[in-house]
Amino acid sequence: MTDRHIADVVIIGSGIAALVAADRLSYHKNVIIITKSKKENSNSCRAQGGVAAAISRNDHWTNHFSDTMVAGNFHNDEEAVETLVQRGPELLRALIDKGMSFDKDARGHLVLGQEGAHGIRRILHAGGDATGKALVDFMLNRLRINPKVKIIENMLVVDLLVEENHCFGIKVKTNSGRSKIIYSRDTILAAGGSGGLYSFTSNDPTVTGDGLVLAYRAGANLVDLEFVQFHPTLLYVNGEVKGLISEAVRGEGAVLITEGGKRLMHGIHPLEDLAPRDVVAREINRAVLNGEQIFLDISMIKDFKKRFPTITELCVENGVDLTAGRIPVVPGAHFHMGGVEVNQQGQTSVEHLYAIGEVACTGVHGANRLASNSLLEGIVFATELAEHLAFERSEVFDIPTIESDDKTCKELHLPEEEEIKTVMMKYVGIIRDKTSLQTAIEWLERYLPSEDKNFDLDALTHEQIGVYNMLQAAWLITTSALMREESRGGHYRSDFPEEETNWTKKKIVRKLIKNNERIAQK
Template sequence: MTVIKADVVIIGSGLASLMVADILSVTKNVIIITKSNVTDSNSLLAQGGIAAAISGDDDWRDHFFDTIRAGCYHNDETMTEFLVRQGPSVIDSLIEKGIDFDRCKDKSYALGKEGAHGRRRILHSGGDATGKELVMKLLARVKENTTIIEHEYAIDLLIQNGTCIGVYTKNSEQSKSTYIAPFIILATGGIGQLYEVTSNSEQATGDGIAMAFRAGAAIADMEFVQFHPTMLVKSSKGIGLVSEAVRGEGARIVTEKGDFLMAGKHPLEDLAPRDVVARAINEHLCKNGLLYLDISNIEHFTKRFPSIAAICEKANIDLHDNRIPIAPGAHFMMGGVVTNEKGETSIPGLYAVGEVARTGVHGANRLASNSLLECVVFATEIANEILQKQQFSSIFVPVMEEEGTRKIGHLPSELEIKEVMTKCVGIVRTRQSLKEALSWFTTYRFAMLHWKNINITIEQQKICNMITVGYLITLAAWERTESRGGHYRTDHPHSLERKWKHKTIYFSGASEKPYVSAKCIEKLSV
């Protein structure tokens, strides 16, 4: 087995990863490990933009309250204030790094408006290619000083005396390596691929959350999964995302008869918070009625939204009809590995940033275009924290145990996991559906353990991670018997703002039994 040492090892290659590497690689030996191509991430797919209170009629307090309201008052207010106050300075730093944001003819920023925002404060690049602009510009900078290892799959975190000191990996040829560093950073993205329809990259299978959980890190808010209301669909299959910015520019959700779906359902109608719009669309679709995004109010649509126009063209959607067929799809995980403002997890030496992290800034429902902001703000904080810390001088490097001949038991297919999550733990949940899902997941509890002396392939590893994360989402949804934000239960559909009875639901793999959830299931007789 190969042992590689570095100052910093980052797992994942999205915007958060590249931002950390850009700051640290000038003085540190930084290695980025990614299980696919370096550009294959949710960040690259981000169409919407990045939110910041930079206009003269805007203020961080307005951005703060919009974020809190969208998050259904489940947000960590201290962390949320920190996030939005950093917005303007973050934009300045990105411009210094060469990022070009769209401007009006008078050279002012072309600010967009999206759901639940009270002001126009969304900066875009390339119309609807903001994520691509950020990723490609930062990647060009990072490549100069950073080692990037592609097609290397992180298997498990290496914990020594309660501290994270490295990560075990395998490549496509099943060759194993151990990466050792005083700072290990999870930047592995989200969990969208656990559902049948998703806006996420194919790599978003929750690997970082599963690894952190097995290592004993605190995990929270797993029940809060955001479904984007407007995925382009054809023949019931998700083709690509139609950004909320399209509705911000005047598009309306309409029925086949041309009726406005959101009229009378919320004061903000089509720009209501995502959970509200997604549930309204889901309810209509369940009655077998098709829905569309009417773009007739948007002039020069293909110029304003070139990426979306290209997706429609590829799917043979004629934009001259001014209607794009839509349905909700899994989009963003508000929960994840618990961190503080410096990106530190409950395990010393282990950091998390981006969608894999639960910073608390999104509450129960993320405000549109706050995700890229979160990536950049907390990536900067992690980098600055690491620059101030001293590295340890020497550590004992254990060797990963050799795999034996014993094989892992029968595992479900990826498709089966998607079907269970979509049917039972989707946009709308019931006590019975959650009970059914928990029962199904517990039959695969063996897949959630550490695999010592077990011969396991990379594909099996992915399935095990998906089972672990699906189980945590399901259990958290079972435990939270109210409805809030991205978590909606038909048996408890109504809750008043600020009066929810539940606090944050935490899990940790470092319990006296392999899983806290196993005890919960026994107690609830599921």
């Protein structure tokens, strides 16, 4: 017998977007947060760099807008970007007023960091390089004393409940394998990205594209799935990725070098080591494929251990001697620009189903996310959604009748998780082409069942559902990458070189001037 519960709002995921939305919504509604592991297991909690915002006197939101558009190869939704950069400073000040503490200097002024593709120092950070954890801890402390928010850990969402394009809840499984139905007036996907589909990644191991496939199976529109950002600098020791080395390190002066000490990015891009992430990641990847080991030279950074305590601890734990001034690095999957198609209020193509954070695609990041815009996106668009739902007229909530399942458990032959990660890294990684993408699709389709309405996903174990979701998410990303026959941002096709597309530097400059003129007229 399946247990059944009712809530005003159910949120799937526990990153910054989920927590901000729950906090805001709790003034008006009862909220349940569901997460498949521990509530701290999110990419938000791992975010080192900080939060970007035009908050200083010598900065302006139009500057942040321009940097975001250039980094995104002008594939961005301009209105969404304007919302992001205009609301950001206001909402960060509101968090500070509520008690959130960002790093300050001896005079009590906010310390602003520099990161790649930003034209000015505008990155707020906390705990040096533990900004995400500081924000998540701050929000969790607020929610712990909030009687209208309930957080349920270690519960797997199997599927969304949808009837006539109306989402009315979720089907979940506990760790013991018991099934439950949770009805809700509104359901919010905040399940994060898909970095865990790759063997080299900065993401939490739990982040494997679940949100994408839940939306896909519910019939929601997905968009721009081919745009996967690879962070240039992950700690690389003994052939394995051990964690993230924040872009803020390069913002403080560190440079990429070869084993012989040659500057890697010199002459490659006008911004050199602070070029957009896709450019830097491809250059490191080329060097690695040529058999070189790339290092981050940190010898010029004073008080490195004090400025970057989290990174220092990570390096020491993995036997990297920081006194040598070199950190071995390699690129890895970091952020998914594409996702569930939404408007600025997070509404998907399915009624009463919303998406925020990395799983959503507002178009704000375009083809390549600007550094430290991810936490900002979570805060801004979670607030936009919460404000929309808070003042939305309540409807009579009729619970649809769920007929008993007559599905059968179809036998599946599933690969190991590591096999999926290896295939994605090799064939759908930093550089792709038609042959590699077709190879990946053929491999994935060996294991994916054909369309079968009688297939009972609920009858699988937690582990089987996890692998099946990874296969589906990987297939969605790969087929999208095959369809986009150009190179742009995080999607680089060697059979469609960038210089042969419409996005040359001159056209980008002309587009930027045109956007600045449009903004000035407002």
